[in-house]
Amino acid sequence: MSAHASRIGPLASLVAGALLLGAPLTTPAQDDMPWGSAEVNQKEYEPARVVYDVAVDTADEMDFVLDRVSMLNNVYEADPFDSHIVLVLHGREVPFFTHDQFDEHRDLMRRAESLTRAGNIDIRMCEASAALRGIEPEDVHGFVEIVPMADSEIIHLQQEGYSYMQ
Numbered sequence: 001m002s003a004h005a006s007r008i009g010p011l012a013s014l015v016a017g018a019l020l021l022g023a024p025l026t027t028p029a030q031d032d033m034p035w036g037s038a039e040v041n042q043k044e045y046e047p048a049r050v051v052y053d054v055a056v057d058t059a060d061e062m063d064f065v066l067d068r069v070s071m072l073n074n075v076y077e078a079d080p081f082d083s084h085i086v087l088v089l090h091g092r093e094v095p096f097f098t099h100d101q102f103d104e105h106r107d108l109m110r111r112a113e114s115l116t117r118a119g120n121i122d123i124r125m126c127e128a129s130a131a132l133r134g135i136e137p138e139d140v141h142g143f144v145e146i147v148p149m150a151d152s153e154i155i156h157l158q159q160e161g162y163s164y165m166q
Contacts, residue, residue: 039125047076047083051162053154055091059108068165073121080120086157090150097125098139107157113143126150137160 052069056062069085076083089097096105097112115121124145127137137146147153158164 010142016090045075047079049084049157049160049162050086050165050166051154051157052085052087053150054087054089054093056090059096059105062096063111064109069121070115075121078118078120080118082121084162085121086162087121088126088150088153088157089122089149090091090129091122091143094125094129094133094135097123097141097144098135099141100139102141109141113141116143124153126153135164 032121039124050072052136054062054065065087069087073083095101096108097143103143112123116123122145123143124147125140127146127148128149130136130140131145154164
């Protein structure tokens with residue numbers, strides 16, 4: 001051991017070694033936050049055209065999708081000229097939008113319908129997916145537009161400049 005190393009002591013050697021290896025230095029009080037806290041990057045977003053590819057399993061998951069759409073619409077300040085949001089339904093959520101399940105999903109359906117009122121949010125349902133579940137267009141609430149196939153609709157919207165969200 002060199003004379004210099006013996007003067008700095010074992011703890012200092014450990015600290016120096018940790019610094020050389022890039023290990024974070026933490027105190028016991030910081031063990032649960034070794035990288036510190038996140039910083040908020042405040043920015044403004046321009047309104048855009050967005051298509052959501054929706055295939056969820058539960059009403060709670062569908063409600064979360066509606067939360068995301070509503071928040072995005074708020075970010076875009078519900079601009080009916082420069083923003084448009086389309087939800088394309090083709091999963092297990094499809095039956096939620098039928099008259100048969102209205103009593104069970106009344107609040108969810110009222111919320112979904114209210115999002116479509118301003119005109120810059122549309123809800124579209126895959127006819128093929130509905131048919132596989134025995135659902136006819138006349139079974140679906142009137143605020144939903146039926147399209148032949150979800151995949152084709154999503155591709156078409158992307159070709160028209162819509163950004164894809166899942």
